[in-house]
Amino acid sequence: MRRWRSLWPWGVLSALSLALLVLFVAYPMSVLTLNSLHDAQGRLSLAGFATVFGESQYLQAIGNTLLLGVTVTLSAMAVGVPLAYVIARFDFPLKSLVAILPVVTIIIPEVIVGQSWLMMLGNNGLISNFLRELGLPVPSFYGWSGMIFSMTLIYYTYIYLGTLAALRGFDGQLEEASLSLGASPLATRLRVLLPTVAPAILVNALVVFTLVVGNFALSSMLGGQIPLLSVMTYSLFVSEMGSSPMLQSSLSVVLVLIVALVLFVQKRVVERRMVQMVQGRAPAPRQVQNWQGKLLALAAVLLVTLSLVPLVAVVVGAFTRARGPVMHWGEWSTQSMERAFSLAPEPIFNSMLFAGVATLLGTSLALLVSYLVVKKKSGLSALLDYAVVLPLTISGTVLGIALVQSFNTAPLILTGTSAIMIIVYVVRRMPFGVRNASSVLYNLPNSVEEASISLGVSPLMSFFKVVLPVMKTSMLSAAILMWATSISELSASVVVYSGGLETLPISIFRLVDTGRLGLASAYGTVLVTLILVPVALAARFLKVNLFSGK
Amino acid sequence: MSTITIENLSKHFEQHPVLQDLNLTIPDGSFFTLLGPSGCGKTTLLRCIAGFNEPDCGRILFDQDDITHVPAHQRNIGMVFQDYALFPDKSVHDNVAYGLRARKVAPDEVRVRTAEALALVDLTSFASRLPAQLSGGQRQRVALARALVIKPRVLLMDEPLSNLDAKLRLSMRDMIRDLQRQARITTVFVTHDQEEALALSDQVAVMQSGGIAQMGAPDSLYALPETAYVADFVGSANLLEVEFMGPGQVTLAGQTLQVDTAAARSGERNQLVLRAETLELLPEDEPGPSNCLRVTLAGRQYLGARTLLRVALAGGLTLQVDAPGLQRYQTGQALCLRVPPSSRVICR
Numbered sequence: 016m017r018r019w020r021s022l023w024p025w026g027v028l029s030a031l032s033l034a035l036l037v038l039f040v041a042y043p044m045s046v047l048t049l050n051s052l053h054d055a056q057g058r059l060s061l062a063g064f065a066t067v068f069g070e071s072q073y074l075q076a077i078g079n080t081l082l083l084g085v086t087v088t089l090s091a092m093a094v095g096v097p098l099a100y101v102i103a104r105f106d107f108p109l110k111s112l113v114a115i116l117p118v119v120t121i122i123i124p125e126v127i128v129g130q131s132w133l134m135m136l137g138n139n140g141l142i143s144n145f146l147r148e149l150g151l152p153v154p155s156f157y158g159w160s161g162m163i164f165s166m167t168l169i170y171y172t173y174i175y176l177g178t179l180a181a182l183r184g185f186d187g188q189l190e191e192a193s194l195s196l197g198a199s200p201l202a203t204r205l206r207v208l209l210p211t212v213a214p215a216i217l218v219n220a221l222v223v224f225t226l227v228v229g230n231f232a233l234s235s236m237l238g239g240q241i242p243l244l245s246v247m248t249y250s251l252f253v254s255e256m257g258s259s260p261m262l263q264s265s266l267s268v269v270l271v272l273i274v275a276l277v278l279f280v281q282k283r284v285v286e287r288r289m290v291q292m293v294q295g296r297a298p299a300p301r302q303v304q305n306w307q308g309k310l311l312a313l314a315a316v317l318l319v320t321l322s323l324v325p326l327v328a329v330v331v332g333a334f335t336r337a338r339g340p341v342m343h344w345g346e347w348s349t350q351s352m353e354r355a356f357s358l359a360p361e362p363i364f365n366s367m368l369f370a371g372v373a374t375l376l377g378t379s380l381a382l383l384v385s386y387l388v389v390k391k392k393s394g395l396s397a398l399l400d401y402a403v404v405l406p407l408t409i410s411g412t413v414l415g416i417a418l419v420q421s422f423n424t425a426p427l428i429l430t431g432t433s434a435i436m437i438i439v440y441v442v443r444r445m446p447f448g449v450r451n452a453s454s455v456l457y458n459l460p461n462s463v464e465e466a467s468i469s470l471g472v473s474p475l476m477s478f479f480k481v482v483l484p485v486m487k488t489s490m491l492s493a494a495i496l497m498w499a500t501s502i503s504e505l506s507a508s509v510v511v512y513s514g515g516l517e518t519l520p521i522s523i524f525r526l527v528d529t530g531r532l533g534l535a536s537a538y539g540t541v542l543v544t545l546i547l548v549p550v551a552l553a554a555r556f557l558k559v560n561l562f563s564g565k
Numbered sequence: 566m567s568t569i570t571i572e573n574l575s576k577h578f579e580q581h582p583v584l585q586d587l588n589l590t591i592p593d594g595s596f597f598t599l600l601g602p603s604g605c606g607k608t609t610l611l612r613c614i615a616g617f618n619e620p621d622c623g624r625i626l627f628d629q630d631d632i633t634h635v636p637a638h639q640r641n642i643g644m645v646f647q648d649y650a651l652f653p654d655k656s657v658h659d660n661v662a663y664g665l666r667a668r669k670v671a672p673d674e675v676r677v678r679t680a681e682a683l684a685l686v687d688l689t690s691f692a693s694r695l696p697a698q699l700s701g702g703q704r705q706r707v708a709l710a711r712a713l714v715i716k717p718r719v720l721l722m723d724e725p726l727s728n729l730d731a732k733l734r735l736s737m738r739d740m741i742r743d744l745q746r747q748a749r750i751t752t753v754f755v756t757h758d759q760e761e762a763l764a765l766s767d768q769v770a771v772m773q774s775g776g777i778a779q780m781g782a783p784d785s786l787y788a789l790p791e792t793a794y795v796a797d798f799v800g801s802a803n804l805l806e807v808e809f810m811g812p813g814q815v816t817l818a819g820q821t822l823q824v825d826t827a828a829a830r831s832g833e834r835n836q837l838v839l840r841a842e843t844l845e846l847l848p849e850d851e852p853g854p855s856n857c858l859r860v861t862l863a864g865r866q867y868l869g870a871r872t873l874l875r876v877a878l879a880g881g882l883t884l885q886v887d888a889p890g891l892q893r894y895q896t897g898q899a900l901c902l903r904v905p906p907s908s909r910v911i912c913r
Contacts, residue, residue, distance in 0.1 A: 462650035465617055466708075468637045469644035470664030470715060477638075480663075484654040 024475050029387050029395035032380065036402040036445075039438050043417035044271075044409065050420055051264035063265030076242040077269065083162060083234075083243065084227040088220050090167040095174030096216060098315055102175075103182035106300045107312035113319050114179075117172040120322045122496075122546055124503035125169065126520045127539045129236035130527050131325035132156070132165050134332055134342060134536075141344050157239030165233050168322040170223040177219035181212045187298035214288040221281040225274045229410025231506035232520075236527060244270050245412045245506070252416050252510060260420055267413040275408040326543060333540035337533025355537035361515070362522040363541055369433060369518060370502035373440035377501070378494045380441065381448030382486065386478070388449070389456040390464070407446045414442060415510025431513040439508050440501035447500075448493055455489045456482075488557065495553050499546045519545075567627040567718045567751055568593040569614065574623030576609055583609045584620070585775040592768070593628075594749040596742070600762040600798070601772035607755045608723060610772075614753060615721050616640050627718050643712030643750075647724040649704040651696035657683070657707050658692040664715035682714035685744065702733045709741065713748060720745070720752040726761060738764055759799050763787065771795050791828070792913040796838045803839040803884045807910060815910060818878045822904050823856050829910040838909050841887035845903040846874065846894065858902040860884070862894050876902060 054060040067073045102114045120128075135142045136156040143153045154160065185208065193203040228244070235246045244266060251263040303312050336348040355363070384403055387396045406414065418439065422429035429435040459482065467477035483490075505520040512521055519542040526535035569591040576584040583606045591597045599607040612618040614625060616637030624633045632640055643664075651660050662679045670678070683689050686706035696704055705725060712720060725741070726734045742765055745752050756762055762769045763783040770780040771794075779786060779795045790796035793804050807815040807822075809829045815822055815837060822837075829835045849859070860876040863883060872892040877883050886902070894900060 460648055460650060462646040462648055463652060465615075465637070466644065466646060466650040466711075467652070467663070468617075469615060469640075469642050469721075470711070471638050471641070471667040472663075473636070473638050481652055484652075487654070 025387060025391040026393065026395065028383060029391065029393060029399060032384050032387065033395060033399050033402060035380070036399070036405070039418070039442055040405050040409075041402065043414070043421040044405070046421040047264050047267055047413070047417040050260050051268045053259075054261055055259035060261075063261040064268075066262060067265045067269060072242055073247070073266070076244050076247045076266075079241055080228055080244040081273070083159075083166075084224045086159075086163055087166045087170060087227045088224045090163060091171040091174050091223050092216065092220055094167060094318060095171040095219075096178050097311075098171070098318060099175050099178035099182055101311050101315045103179055103297065104300050105308060105312060106302045107309075107315075109316060110300075110312075113315055116319050116323060117175055119326065119547075120169050120172045122499045122503070122550065123169075123326055124505070124520055124523075124539075124542060124546070125230070125232035126236070126503075126505050126523050126527075127329050127543065128165055128169060128325045129233045130523060130532070130535055130539060131328035131332070132161065133236065133527065134328055134532060135324065136161070136164075139340055139342075141342070155239070157237060158241050161237035161239070162233055162241075165237060166227055166230065169233075170226060171318075171322070173223050173226075174216060174219045177215050178212060181215035183297045185211060185297050190298065214285055217285045218281055218289070221277050221285065225277050225407075228273055228277075229270065229412070229506070231410070231412050231509075232524065236524070244273075245410060248416065249412050249506075249510065252412075252419075260416075263416055264420070267416055270410055270413050271408055274410065278408055329536050329539040329543060332532065332536030335533070335536070337531075337536070340530035340532055342532055351533035351537040352540070354534055355541060359522075359534070362517045362519045362538060365433075365436075365516060366502050366518040366520075366542070367545065369436045369440060370498055373437045373444075373501045374494050374498045376437065377441040377444050377448055377497050378490060381445060381493065381497075382452050382490060384445075385449045385452035385456055386482065389453050390461065403449045404446050406442050411439075411443060411504065411506025411508075412510060415439060415507035418507075419511055430511065431516075433516060435511045436508055436516055436518070439511055440504055443504060443507060444497050444500055448497060451489065451493045451496075452486065455486055459485055491553065491557060495549050498549060502542065502545055566593055566749060569597075569719060569751060569753070570624075570626040571610075571614075572624045572626070574610070574613060574620050574625065576606075576613060576618060576620045578609075583775055584613070587623070587776060589770065589777065589780075591751060591753060593751055595767040596745050596752045596754065596765055598754045598756060598762040598766040598769045599772055600756060600759060600769050601778075602757055602798070604774075605772040606775040607757075607772045611721055611723055611753060611755045614719070615642055615644055641715070641718045643715060643717035643720045645705070645708045645712050645720070645722040645725045647727055649696070649701075649708045649728075651704055651707055651711075653696055656693050656695060657688060657699070660696070660707055661711045661714050664711065668715065678714055682710040685713070686710045686740065701729050702737060705729065705737060706740070709744065713744065713750075716748075717750070720748075720750050722752065722754045724756055725754075726756070727758070734761070741765065763799070769799075771798055789909065790838060791911060793836050793838075793911060796911065800840065801885070803837075803841065803844075805837045805839065805882065805884070807835050807837045809835045809910065813906075817858065818880045818882060820858055822858070823906045824904065824908045824910055825906070826910045828912060830912045833912045835910050835912045838911060839884065839904065840908075841873075841885040843905050843908070844884070844886045844888075846876070846886055846888060846892065847901040847903060849899045849901050856904050856906055858904060860900050860902045862896050862898050862900055864896060865892065865894070867891060876900065 051063050052059055052061070054062055102110065134140055137143065140156070143156070146153050189207050190203050193207045194200065198206065231245045231249065234243045235249065238246060248263055248266040248270065251266060255263050303309055332342060333351055334347055334349060336343040336346040337351055384399055388400045409417070418435060419430055422435060429438070464477050464481055467481045468474055472480060503520055505524055508518055509521050509524060512518070519538050523535045523538050523542070526532070526538070571587060571589040574584055574587045575582070587610065599610060601607045609618055613620050616635065620633065624631055626632065652663065655663065658679055661682050662675050665675045665678060680689070683692055686709055688703060688706055688710065691699065691703060696707070699707065708725070726737055729737060738761065754765060766783055768780065769783055769786055771778045771786065773794055779791050786795065786799050790799060796802045797804060805817055807817045809815055809826060809831050810821070813823055813826055815824055815826065815829070815835065817837065824837060847857070858878060860878055862874060863877045864875040866873040871890065872888050874886040874888060874892060874894070875883055876886055884902070
């Protein structure tokens with residue numbers, strides 16, 4: 016009796032949360048793994064992996080994916096680190112704007128970025144056509160150049176934010192100590208500043224690598240003929256529909272293993288080298304004076320502007336007269352917007368419904384899980400702590416495939432229902448939501464809850480009366496981020512959706528594929544509005560700093 | 566208001582025993598302090614009484630009620646935490662009213678009692694502030710008012726003064742003592758500061774590795790420590806190994822002294838407890854000093870109201886002497902150290 020009472024409520028809630036994560040993450044992943052090891056007749060077989068590691072097209076895909084990951088990571092570092100240094104150490108006009116705008120690139124849906132760059136630099140793009148009229152040679156944007164260019168302009172933000180935080184936490188006295196000991200300014204930067212900031216750069220570089228490896232939208236829209244793992248897995252999924260899913264499963268497992276390996280290295284090797292500054296008092300930024308400084312500042316402004324071009328392009332595109340893939344730039348029209356709202360508004364409703372429900376469920380579940388992990392330590396909650404980061408290793412495409420394989424037969428048939436769309440959104444965002452909530456909970460001393468209990472309020476009610484109010488603002492910002500990322504989700508939802516469940520990103524993806532850029536731009540504009548309006552409102556009226564915890 | 570009785574209480578954390586078969590009675594209405602260094606189990610014991618730690622075995626009673634397995638929120642306790650633990654999003658008034666509202670007290674009465682409690686701790690004009698807008702001392706007073714306003718059976722305080730600066734600590738001591746006297750509420754106070762314990766308490770229990778080393782009124786603990794541990798922890802003491810020669814007589818560094826040997830045992834390790842402020846230094850050539858040790862002055866710290874002196878015995882032992890005012894002896898000077906015959910020898 017006493018044992019049972021001690022399990023309520025936290026033990027029961029831990030078990031329930033764990034059950035949910037097992038059902039929608041661990042179980043699908045094991046189904047996927049089993050499928051990769053069984054052939055069409057249901058016999059245990061390594062034929063799938065033999066094909067993946069034996070046929071040149073798959074080996075090429077693996078090689079290309081790794082190459083793309085390394086290249087984009089390096090170029091994102093080349094852009095993000097100097098930008099962070101300039102922002103941390105110099106003052107120049109527009110600096111506060113330049114410092115904050117890169118975060119917008121994280122919340123612009125990738126499908127819109129891909130579409131916009133196609134409209135600018137693609138075969139029939141605005142800039143390509145302009146160059147062609149000037150008689151200049153126009154290199155093809157499809158393939159390596161397009162992917163590296165567009166991905167760099169999104170993913171540099173992760174490295175920029177991580178490096179900036181490290182630079183701002185850096186104790187300026189260390190530099191002064193180095194200078195006082197006779198080291199030159201350059202030597203000081205290399206021997207004192209760099210080693211303390213390097214782990215922060217590397218941690219975020221590895222995150223970027225995993226994002227590139229799992230990237231679906233840009234790889235498939237701009238990749239051209241280059242075989243890549245995520246795109247190939249998706250096409251196998253489409254072509255193996257109804258037959259044995261061995262090959263798609265094998266490729267998926269390879270993808271998961273690559274990402275898991277990188278994250279393991281990040282956790283075990285790099286994060287341990289993170290330097291904790293005792294009293295971080297970063298040196299004050301100084302006004303740029305010489306021409307080199309001005310050039311750097313100008314480069315920073317240009318870079319950030321460039322990364323925001325997709326946002327402008329999609330809105331302009333939505334109000335431009337379009338005929339299939341041909342955009343009549345300069346000729347304004349509301350025709351595409353009207354079509355989006357009057358003839359085909361379902362994707363708008365679907366997106367808002369799925370993302371809305373997912374935000375509500377996901378934010379609550381993330382809060383519950385982080386509360387259990389941080390405040391109610393037990394064997395179960397330790398398991399939860401592991402289970403909740405599992406989705407980080409699973410790219411969207413793989414998650415979608417695993418869910419379809421697991422839930423398209425009895426007893427639990429979810430394929431083709433709205434539920435599976437919502438599950439996809441919640442699962443993909445879970446690690447981030449939990450991390451956000453945990454950082455707030457770690458700062459809330461246990462004694463605050465104990466004070467409430469000692470005053471006569473039960474533990475469960477104390478959570479609602481004391482913990483929840485403290486978390487209000489951070490929960491709101493978590494909810495807005497959850498909304499923004501869910502409503503942009505493509506790679507997993509494009510796998511699990513079926514007729515009638517199209518969301519905005521799925522519709523845009525398909526419209527771009529069939530060359531209907533006008534309507535795609537209109538949907539894109541609606542999508543961007545749905546994302547940016549809540550973000551702006553929260554920042555303006557609630558003073559919510561959405562990206563403090565990233 | 567209750568008598569707290571603790572019977573055979575034990576508590577382990579993982580393999581590590583924190584409380585071992587502990588028995589204790591805290592009289593109704595008394596101010597009782599658990600004193601000890603960190604890791605001695607004092608906070609664990611307090612949290613067992615509060616209901617935040619469940620003991621492995623043993624019982625806790627408030628008067629005749631066995632509350633060992635009553636959940637914390639049903640024990641009717643008031644608790645003051647080391648870090649104040651104010652609800653950061655609630656005003657001072659709402660913090661204090663919180664426990665009353667949880668008890669479904671009528672709104673009018675909540676208002677009256679909250680106002681009274683705030684007046685008691687001198688915070689009436691701060692009622693609408695948020696905790697972040699208060700100083701450390703003010704926060705601690707809110708925490709005190711919040712714990713007292715619910716008229717708890719017992720008041721539990723976990724090192725409530727350790728985050729305050731020295732001056733504030735003194736005035737908070739007075740306030741805590743006055744409020745406790747007025748309310749006549751059984752209070753358990755945890756601290757590692759022996760001065761605080763002596764100043765506040767009716768009874769002090771000195772804790773040592775999960776058990777009680779000695780319990781008693783502050784003056785008796787100070788004057789009659791039973792073990793070296795207690796002598797050293799309650800007011801610092803010079804502890805010197807002596808040879809027990811017979812009733813009332815010991816030798817130290819070859820010199821004979823008359824002291825209280827009631828607790829000494831021959832054939833065992835006997836230690837003489839010399840409180841620094843009971844020792845007197847005299848010039849060596851003073852005629853006929855009784856019960857004296859020959860020492861040389863090794864060092865001196867002048868502190869204004871008093872002087873701390875370090876003296877060396879033949880054989881290298883050193884002692885602390887706490888003398889009033891300015892002592893003009895020179896370092897290296899040979900002196901006479903008078904030991905009061907009431908000094909105790911202990912053998913544990």
